[in-house]
Amino acid sequence: MKDEMDNVPPVRVRSEDAVASIHRRRVLQGVGALAASALLNPLARAQAGRFDGKQLVYVSWGGVYQDFQKKSYCDPFAKETGARIIQDGPVNEAKIRSMVAAGGNPDWNVIDVTDTFLFNGTAHNLFEKLDFSIVNKSMVEPAYVTDYGIGTCAWSYNVAYNTKAFGVGKGPKTWADLFDVKRFPGKRMFRNRVYATLEIALLADGVEPSKLYPLDVNRALKKLDTIKDHITWWTTPSQSQQLIVDGAVSCGVIQNGRAYDASRKGAPIAIEWAQNLQSVDYLVILKGTKNLDVAMHLVNRSIQPDAQAMFSNNTAYSPVNPAAFSRIDKAISPWLATQKDNVAKGVILNAAWWQDKLEALDASWNAWRLS
Amino acid sequence: MKPGCIWRTLRGAVCLFVALYMLVPIAIVVVISFSSGQFLSFPPPGFSLQWYRALNDPAWTSSLATSVEVMIPAALLSTCLGLGAALMLQREGLPGAPLIRGVLLSPLVIPVIITGAAFYSVFRPLGLHGTILGLIVAHTVLCIPYALTTITSSLAMVDWRIAQASASLGARPFTTFRRVTFPSISSGVISSFLFSLVVSFDEVVVSMFVSGPDARPVTVQMWSNIRGDVDPTIAALASVLFVFALLILLLEAIFGRGEATEQ
Amino acid sequence: MAAVVRLMRRSDWLGVPAVLLVLGMFAWPVVSFLAKSVTDPHVGLQNFVSVATDSVYAKVLSNTVVISATTTIFTLLLGYPVAYTIARASGRRRRLMIFVVLIPFWTSLLVRTFSWMILLQPHGVINSLLLASGLIEHPLELIFNRTGLFIAMVQMQLPFLIFPLFNVLSKIDDAYMRASANLGASPFTTFWRVYFPLSMPGIVAGSMLVFVTSLGYFVTPALLGGLRDMMVAQLIDEQVADIGTWGVPAALSVILLCGTAMIFLIIKRATGATRKGARR
Numbered sequence: 001m002k003d004e005m006d007n008v009p010p011v012r013v014r015s016e017d018a019v020a021s022i023h024r025r026r027v028l029q030g031v032g033a034l035a036a037s038a039l040l041n042p043l044a045r046a047q048a049g050r051f052d053g054k055q056l057v058y059v060s061w062g063g064v065y066q067d068f069q070k071k072s073y074c075d076p077f078a079k080e081t082g083a084r085i086i087q088d089g090p091v092n093e094a095k096i097r098s099m100v101a102a103g104g105n106p107d108w109n110v111i112d113v114t115d116t117f118l119f120n121g122t123a124h125n126l127f128e129k130l131d132f133s134i135v136n137k138s139m140v141e142p143a144y145v146t147d148y149g150i151g152t153c154a155w156s157y158n159v160a161y162n163t164k165a166f167g168v169g170k171g172p173k174t175w176a177d178l179f180d181v182k183r184f185p186g187k188r189m190f191r192n193r194v195y196a197t198l199e200i201a202l203l204a205d206g207v208e209p210s211k212l213y214p215l216d217v218n219r220a221l222k223k224l225d226t227i228k229d230h231i232t233w234w235t236t237p238s239q240s241q242q243l244i245v246d247g248a249v250s251c252g253v254i255q256n257g258r259a260y261d262a263s264r265k266g267a268p269i270a271i272e273w274a275q276n277l278q279s280v281d282y283l284v285i286l287k288g289t290k291n292l293d294v295a296m297h298l299v300n301r302s303i304q305p306d307a308q309a310m311f312s313n314n315t316a317y318s319p320v321n322p323a324a325f326s327r328i329d330k331a332i333s334p335w336l337a338t339q340k341d342n343v344a345k346g347v348i349l350n351a352a353w354w355q356d357k358l359e360a361l362d363a364s365w366n367a368w369r370l371s
Numbered sequence: 372m373k374p375g376c377i378w379r380t381l382r383g384a385v386c387l388f389v390a391l392y393m394l395v396p397i398a399i400v401v402v403i404s405f406s407s408g409q410f411l412s413f414p415p416p417g418f419s420l421q422w423y424r425a426l427n428d429p430a431w432t433s434s435l436a437t438s439v440e441v442m443i444p445a446a447l448l449s450t451c452l453g454l455g456a457a458l459m460l461q462r463e464g465l466p467g468a469p470l471i472r473g474v475l476l477s478p479l480v481i482p483v484i485i486t487g488a489a490f491y492s493v494f495r496p497l498g499l500h501g502t503i504l505g506l507i508v509a510h511t512v513l514c515i516p517y518a519l520t521t522i523t524s525s526l527a528m529v530d531w532r533i534a535q536a537s538a539s540l541g542a543r544p545f546t547t548f549r550r551v552t553f554p555s556i557s558s559g560v561i562s563s564f565l566f567s568l569v570v571s572f573d574e575v576v577v578s579m580f581v582s583g584p585d586a587r588p589v590t591v592q593m594w595s596n597i598r599g600d601v602d603p604t605i606a607a608l609a610s611v612l613f614v615f616a617l618l619i620l621l622l623e624a625i626f627g628r629g630e631a632t633e634q
Numbered sequence: 635m636a637a638v639v640r641l642m643r644r645s646d647w648l649g650v651p652a653v654l655l656v657l658g659m660f661a662w663p664v665v666s667f668l669a670k671s672v673t674d675p676h677v678g679l680q681n682f683v684s685v686a687t688d689s690v691y692a693k694v695l696s697n698t699v700v701i702s703a704t705t706t707i708f709t710l711l712l713g714y715p716v717a718y719t720i721a722r723a724s725g726r727r728r729r730l731m732i733f734v735v736l737i738p739f740w741t742s743l744l745v746r747t748f749s750w751m752i753l754l755q756p757h758g759v760i761n762s763l764l765l766a767s768g769l770i771e772h773p774l775e776l777i778f779n780r781t782g783l784f785i786a787m788v789q790m791q792l793p794f795l796i797f798p799l800f801n802v803l804s805k806i807d808d809a810y811m812r813a814s815a816n817l818g819a820s821p822f823t824t825f826w827r828v829y830f831p832l833s834m835p836g837i838v839a840g841s842m843l844v845f846v847t848s849l850g851y852f853v854t855p856a857l858l859g860g861l862r863d864m865m866v867a868q869l870i871d872e873q874v875a876d877i878g879t880w881g882v883p884a885a886l887s888v889i890l891l892c893g894t895a896m897i898f899l900i901i902k903r904a905t906g907a908t909r910k911g912a913r914r
Binding site: 478483565 | 643645646647651652656660666667668712713735740741742743752759804805843846847849867870874875883887890891898902
């Protein structure tokens with residue numbers, strides 16, 4: 001597979017000040033764009049004060065990710081409508097289940113959830129059905145729209161490597177390379193989660209992306225067995241950054257946003273886009289939410305091109321709204337999962353397929369992990 | 372060399388090892404907190420106060436304040452309640468004593484995620500979820516087992532004959548307690564207070580269930596931060612707390628009375 | 635109810651607030667969650683059957699017990715000499731030692747875990763020092779395995795053993811030791827047959843605390859342990875969060891509870907005979 005993107009250099013080391021000024025420029029760009037859209041968008045003006053006194057709790061994954069979601073979605077929404085959006089988190093699936101089980105108006109209203117939790121939660125009746133007369137689903141790629149949740153940002157699992165270990169452009173390029181400990185020695189890192197790990201193993205074993213599902217679990221586990229002793233498992237995304245930065249692993253699986261963040265801060269990391277596994281975070285509304293119309297409008301606000309672009313420009317998490325691409329910084333474009341070239345090489349993870357299988361596969365996965 | 376000498380040397384070596392074992396991880400954290408780099412790396416590339424400046428954020432300061440507002444009442448309450456329970460369980464012939472002790476110690480055994488969900492389910496109808504009071508109640512329950520175990524082992528060392536003598540000389544039960552029993556167990560009570568402070572301060576999972584935007588302890592803030600960002604902000608936070616603890620203990624050393632030793 | 639109140643002595647009332655709080659706020663809701671072990675997804679014992687027959691659960695439970703017991707033993711081996719030294723010291727030296735033991739307390743669990751990652755990984759501080767001094771040729775595997783897990787867990791648990799133990803040791807009457815020496819016993823015999831049995835309440839209290847709290851650890855094994863070291867709380871967390879089942883997690887919790895209760899009873903029987911002092 002010929003690959004022109006092969007030689008995208010990792011973002012070079014920048015001094016703190018340069019990074020800060022770039023961010024300032026982006027934030028100003030974003031603010032400028034928002035101001036322009038607010039002035040030009042009659043709908044925005046009409047909404048001013050519409051939800052005065054109404055309150056919602058927005059929950060996400062904390063850190064810089066949530067900070068920018070707040071700046072890109074929640075703050076503009078609050079300013080335009082007078083609603084009060086309170087931030088909380090981090091997302092805690094067990095707490096979400098308890099909340100809905102307790103009934104009444106839940107403490108959390110709009111939540112950024114993983115694709116697997118979207119499907120699991122839908123099956124467990126945790127979410128409100130989206131009102132598509134408010135939430136403009138035509139703005140979002142159809143693959144990322146479901147009845148109970150709509151995509152908020154896209155990202156991918158990529159092959160990553162430490163440029164000090166292999167040299168820029170000379171590291172593993174495909175999942176199969178990750179399984180080749182002779183050509184690419186050193187420990188490799190994988191996420192301690194069955195979802196996506198099985199897909200990676202199968203792709204490494206030569207399975208065609210179109211024939212990936214239903215997953216051949218035994219084949220995947222057998223493939224993983226070949227390098228089991230060379231794997232370091234990470235649980236939180238921050239660990240994946242730390243492992244590469246420390247040189248504790250030479251290569252492995254990482255999320256593109258994490259890699260971008262590490263690279264921006266000067267870490268010797270590079271990623272490859274071949275066979276990247278595409279995934280999406282969804283915004284959902286918890287069942288029983290009182291200010292339902294406010295919630296629907298907030299969700300709708302988050303998929304607008306300006307909000308999507310602002311978030312992407314700052315985090316390298318990709319827009320789900322194709323119209324946002326016209327506002328994306330050239331410099332950050334190569335890092336985005338839904339950038340045209342990257343999507344072409346990508347394989348979309350089929351979270352829907354996992355919905356019923358997770359419980360059953362969990363048993364095999366646990367048995368394998370403990371063996 | 373006399374055998375006594377060998378044991379003493381060995382004991383000294385173990386103590387030195389434990390001292391290093393305790394201190395080195397903390398020393399690393401303090402050094403990293405002054406890092407000019409963007410990652411948790413050791414040795415740090417250079418010196419900077421940027422992470423301390425990063426702490427000057429309302430999210431951190433208010434969560435620290437919340438933690439303090441929760442841990443002090445929780446530690447006080449759990450120590451008092453634990454003391455009462457330990458004294459009650461002292462009595463011979465108390466019906467159902469093992470069961471009562473079991474119930475009081477059960478918060479230690481039940482997995483935290485079930486504990487968290489359980490608290491949430493009982494706090495919701497009472498309106499305690501997401502409040503400081505709710506956090507205090509939850510943390511008190513979690514600390515009672517520590518208080519109970521520590522004080523019970525202290526009570527085991529009390530010479531009851533003196534207490535009996537005091538009673539037979541006409542002292543009322545409370546006076547006996549105040550002037551005979553309590554001084555013997557005072558170090559146990561102080562230990563259990565300190566334990567409870569730390570257990571409450573360090574509590575992550577249950578706090579996540581019971582906290583809310585207005586009542587968010589620093590552990591929840593740290594967990595939220597650590598999942599996504601991996602920078603020395605938390606190292607700066609840990610160093611601040613370490614210095615704070617150092618100051619308290621230094622003050623105690625300067626102004627505190629000497630420990631009352633037996634015999 | 636009135637009969638119960640009549641039977642209570644004055645000192646019994648002291649414990650009532652604690653009992654009421656724990657029963658009302660904790661025991662009651664927890665029992666309803668534990669009941670899910672026989673009601674979720676349908677009524678019956680199928681969750682317990684799954685736990686008993688699936689080797690994964692057996693492995694995880696045995697991991698949990700073995701890791702907790704080993705942690706307790708290491709903690710005891712390291713902590714006893716330290717508690718002994720603190721008990722023998724006085725004044726300033728004692729306070730200094732207490733301070734040193736208390737330090738990890740104030741730096742939260744999460745921070746310490748990341749600190750261990752930096753210390754223990756292949757290019758970390760410890761390996762670099764060992765390599766530089768020539769003691770080893772290849773970096774030692776000190777993290778993401780049981781070794782790293784023990785290193786981190788023992789450090790976290792030491793204060794919980796040292797303090798109850800130290801409280802007890804500081805109250806042991808010197809007169810017993812002097813009497814034993816006067817009667818001709820060697821220092822070792824004095825220690826082993828007089829001092830050590832007298833310190834039992836502290837050993838038992840500290841060890842039980844360390845053992846029971848170790849059973850519930852899951853952040854540390856998740857971040858520092860190996861795949862094969864998975865402990866039961868991690869499994870419970872994954873199942874509740876990712877899959878949404880409460881039945882098996884509840885069954886595992888019931889098993890933990892019963893197992894711990896049994897261990898408590900066994901220890902109580904075993905040490906009941908050595909309990910000193912007359913009761914009121």
